[in-house]
Each structure stands twice: as structure tokens, then as C-alpha cells.
Amino acid sequence: MSPASCATFPDKDVAILLSTYNGESFLPAQLNSFLAQTHEHWVLHWRDDGSTDSTVEIMRAFARQAGAERCVESPSSGPHLGVTASFLTLLRENIGAMAVAFSDQDDVWLPEKLRCALERLSMAGDSPALYCARQYLVDQNLHAARLSAPHAGTEGFPACLTQNIANGNTLVMNNAAAALVAASREPAGTVHDWWSYIIVSACGGKILFDDRPQVLYRLHKTNLIGRYQPFHGRALAALRRGSAVYMTMMRRHAMALLAQSSRLTPEARQDLELVRDGLTGGIASRITALRCPRFRRRTYLENLLFRYWFLTNRQFFAAKPRGVATRKQPHPTAHYQKTKG
Known part of the structure; x- marks a missing residue:
């Protein structure tokens, strides 16, 4: 992708938000990819979440290389908060930025990433807007690239309650969208990128999905989230897990939105009430909710499984199902490194 493929954006700083946790193996490659960005006006804001390595x-050392004004350590750095709270802390510390870009510690950005994101965001004007993109899925040595799934045409509310398409390693928000997320109250167990996508969608913001890959998404053999599997492997894994974790997270997201529904668009509130009734009511309410044409996942087979789970949903939410993480739980490094939905 050449610089000419993206329009010139005003020379304003983007806040790159990086939360680190025992990332010594792959951090240098990611940091170097920031330096290689064709949009050079950025400031890296980072906080460490309790690392015990180097x-x-x-x-x-990167701050000394890039300059202290371009690499700023958060005053909250050090205590272990967990991945979601750590990223949202960084976001709330930088809501005055022209745009914010989440960054994982173990990927590699392609040189045009920021420029292309800002080009798309500039089309939204002052409206809240969230940009996300496809990725090249690579192994731990950045080899064996495969293109991630397309999602253009499937974004928005309430589809965002069924599936996260806004992978955090590609996500960039303008100031208006970042302010919406910063002012929201996230539910336990969510992840920062999915919650950002949900809030911006529900509040009427624009979701801008770029079909051009912008990141080398490094997959580890030990990833708990983000491991590459062919479709049949993902389907079998989903069937083995069952619906409890999936449906519980959907309910948590829906109930968190209901608690702050005054900020939502009228259309989103109407759709959310249908989803709420489907999650808490009987079979007739579930069927009514599923008649909402936007309440769906990307592919036919994914949607088929989702509808089956939604229709067979029971009231099992009083106790937390095994496998649903909370903010207070310690997490292994691999889980922290890969939080893509």
C-alpha cells in the first residue's frame, strides 16, 4: 500500500494507547512499527500492568530513543488492573486527543495504518466514529500470513451484541467516540475493544470497517484468545463450550447499556428492549427479538448457531458460568496479549 492510497490528514497527534504485561519477546517489533508510520504525528501513551520481565x-529505552515527548508513561503505571481496566484507564487519561488508537504489545502495524484510519475518520466530521480493519494473521515469527475475515456490511447495533468485529489491534477512534467510551460504565468480563464498539454503535456513532489489512496479527501457540482455527474447528469448539459463556456476556452487555440508556439513540433503545425481553422472557419474546434484521452474526452458519443458542436460552445467569473472566481475576500472559473478539 503506497502513501498515495490514503489522503493527507492534518498534522495532529494521535494518542497510541499501549498497555504492557510481560511483553519483552515481541515489544521491540511493535515499537519499531510505530516509528515506521507514514503519519508521523503520534504520541505513545503506555502503562505497565505489573510486568515481572524486562x-x-x-x-x-524506547522513550530515550523516540524522545520523552513521544513516549509518555502513564502516572497509573505499575499496579495490575487487568487488560480491560488498563486500556480504559489509558483512554480516560487521554480523552483530549484528536484520535486514539489501541495497540497490542505483540503485533506489528503496517506503515499506512494510522494514515488510512485518519483518512476514514476525517469523513465522519464531528460525529463519533470508530475505525477498524482486517489483519494478516501470522505465526509468532510473522510468517504464514492469512487474511482475516471481512466484516463490511455487518457492523452496527444490535449486531455488535452478537459478535465483535472491532479488533483492538486495528481500532482507532476520533475524539467524540473516545469521549463516549470514557464516560460509559463497562460490565464485568468485557474487553476494551468490544465494549468500545458496542458503546459507539449504540450511541449512534459511525463504524468504519476497512477491508484493507493494516496489522500483522501475531498468533501464539499458547493464545487463549486469538488462536487461528479453520471454520470447522471454530464451530466444534463453540459447540463444546456451549452457550453459557456467550449468552452471559450478551446479557451483561445488554444490561450495562440499559443502565445508561439515556445516552443511546431512540432506535438503539427500541432494539435493546427487544433484546432484553428476549434474554429475560419466554420463547415468544426470543422469536420477536430475532426478527430484528440487524440482530445477527456475519455468516449463515454463525447466525444459525447464534439463533439456536438464543432460542434455547434459559435463566442461568444468577451464578457466573465457568470461563467468564472478571476484572479481578489474574490472567496468563497469552490471554493479555490477545484480546480480539
Whole structure:
């Protein structure tokens, strides 16, 4: 992708938000990819979430290389908060930025990533807008690239309650969208990218999905989230897990939105009430909710499984099903590195 493929954006700083946790193995490649961005006006804001390896030393050495004004350590750095709280802390510390870009510690950005994101966001004007894109899925050595799934045409509300298409390693928000997320109250167990996508969608913001890949998404053999599997492998894994974790997270997202529904668009509130009734009511309410044409997943087979789970949903939500993470739980490094939905 050449620089000519994206229009010139005003020379304003983007806040790159990086939460680190025992990332010494792959951090240097990601940091170097920031330096290679064709949009050079960025400031890296980072906080460490309790690393015990050389991550902090790597970050501070990068600050000496790039300049202290371009690599700023958060005053909250150090205590372990967990991945979602750590990223949202960074976001709330930087809501004055022209745009914010989430970054995972173990991927590699392609040079045009920021420029292309800002080009698309500029078309939204002052309206809240969230940009996300496809990725090249690569192994831990950045080899064996495969293109991630397309999602253009399937974004928005209430589809965002069924599936996250806004992978955090590609996500960039303008100031208006970042302010919406910063002012929201996220539910336990969510992840920062999915919650950002949900809030911006529900509040009437624009979701801009770029079919051009912008990131080398590094997959590890030990990833708990983000491991590459062919479709039949993903389907079998979903069937083995069952619906409990999936439906519980949907209910948490829906109930969190209901608690702050005054900020939602009238259309989103109407759709959300249908979803709420389907999650808490009987079979007739579930069928009514599923008649909403936007309440669906991307592919036919994914949608078929989702509808089956939604229709057979029972009131099992009083106790937390096994496998639903909470913010207070410690997490392994691999889980922290890959939070894509």
C-alpha cells in the first residue's frame, strides 16, 4: 500500500494507547512499527500492568530513543488492573486527543495504518466514529500470513451484541467516540475493544470497517484468545463450550447499556428492549427479538448457531458460568496479549 492510497490528514497527534504485561519477546517489533508510520504525528501513551520481565526497561529505552515527548508513561503505571481496566484507564487519561488508537504489545502495524484510519475518520466530521480493519494473521515469527475475515456490511447495533468485529489491534477512534467510551460504565468480563464498539454503535456513532489489512496479527501457540482455527474447528469448539459463556456476556452487555440508556439513540433503545425481553422472557419474546434484521452474526452458519443458542436460552445467569473472566481475576500472559473478539 503506497502513501498515495490514503489522503493527507492534518498534522495532529494521535494518542497510541499501549498497555504492557510481560511483553519483552515481541515489544521491540511493535515499537519499531510505530516509528515506521507514514503519519508521523503520534504520541505513545503506555502503562505497565505489573510486568515481572524486562518490559518496563524496554519501554523506557524506547522513550530515550523516540524522545520523552513521544513516549509518555502513564502516572497509573505499575499496579495490575487487568487488560480491560488498563486500556480504559489509558483512554480516560487521554480523552483530549484528536484520535486514539489501541495497540497490542505483540503485533506489528503496517506503515499506512494510522494514515488510512485518519483518512476514514476525517469523513465522519464531528460525529463519533470508530475505525477498524482486517489483519494478516501470522505465526509468532510473522510468517504464514492469512487474511482475516471481512466484516463490511455487518457492523452496527444490535449486531455488535452478537459478535465483535472491532479488533483492538486495528481500532482507532476520533475524539467524540473516545469521549463516549470514557464516560460509559463497562460490565464485568468485557474487553476494551468490544465494549468500545458496542458503546459507539449504540450511541449512534459511525463504524468504519476497512477491508484493507493494516496489522500483522501475531498468533501464539499458547493464545487463549486469538488462536487461528479453520471454520470447522471454530464451530466444534463453540459447540463444546456451549452457550453459557456467550449468552452471559450478551446479557451483561445488554444490561450495562440499559443502565445508561439515556445516552443511546431512540432506535438503539427500541432494539435493546427487544433484546432484553428476549434474554429475560419466554420463547415468544426470543422469536420477536430475532426478527430484528440487524440482530445477527456475519455468516449463515454463525447466525444459525447464534439463533439456536438464543432460542434455547434459559435463566442461568444468577451464578457466573465457568470461563467468564472478571476484572479481578489474574490472567496468563497469552490471554493479555490477545484480546480480539
